[in-house]
Amino acid sequence: MQIPLSGELTGEGHRLVQRVYYEDTDFSGVVYHARYLHFMERARTDYLRLLGVEQAAMAVAGDTEGLVFVVHRMEIDFKGPARMDDILTIETQTEKAGGAKMILRQTIRRDDMPLIAARVIIAVINGKGRPRRLPETLAERFTGMA
Numbered sequence: 001m002q003i004p005l006s007g008e009l010t011g012e013g014h015r016l017v018q019r020v021y022y023e024d025t026d027f028s029g030v031v032y033h034a035r036y037l038h039f040m041e042r043a044r045t046d047y048l049r050l051l052g053v054e055q056a057a058m059a060v061a062g063d064t065e066g067l068v069f070v071v072h073r074m075e076i077d078f079k080g081p082a083r084m085d086d087i088l089t090i091e092t093q094t095e096k097a098g099g100a101k102m103i104l105r106q107t108i109r110r111d112d113m114p115l116i117a118a119r120v121i122i123a124v125i126n127g128k129g130r131p132r133r134l135p136e137t138l139a140e141r142f143t144g145m146a
Contacts, residue, residue: 006046013093014047020086031082036116037074040106043090044120051141059127066127067135072101073121080115082108088115097142100124100131 007016016039024035048055048069058067082088088108095103101123108116126132 006049007043007090009047009050010091013091014043014050016043016046016090016092018042018088018090020082020084020088022084024082025084029084031086033078036076036078036108039088039090039108040092040116040118040120043092043106044104044122047092053138053141067132067138068125068127069102069122070125071120072123075119077117078115079117080110080113082110082115086110094142095119097139098134100133102134102142 007014018039020031024031024038026032045055055069088110091107091109093105095105097103101121104120104122106116106118106120107114124132124134
């Protein structure tokens, strides 16, 4: 069975499979530490997409009703290296969704070997950059996955 391009929703959250390319590595052939942020961002974006959240439609610049997700804080533990051509699995789980923030847990694995463990705090803001409560119906999409 082939996993769709945007990954798949699971009973715990979301799973995305990505290959490591040459562009993801440093001169030694190991994934450059900042590239893991790209993998995690893709997974979070696809998680939202599969939950039916259309970020472009929600983000209205200068609008107090607009809704935008921004990374407020990230804690990352680097547990092992990935290398060119590795197949990585990025998993995203919602720990909390409500108020003006979401807390997501993300892991990156190669086979059964954990490479990255991250906790990502997402702030919910309006189009003017001010905190905004996550609408209850939207929070339920995230918490309904847990």
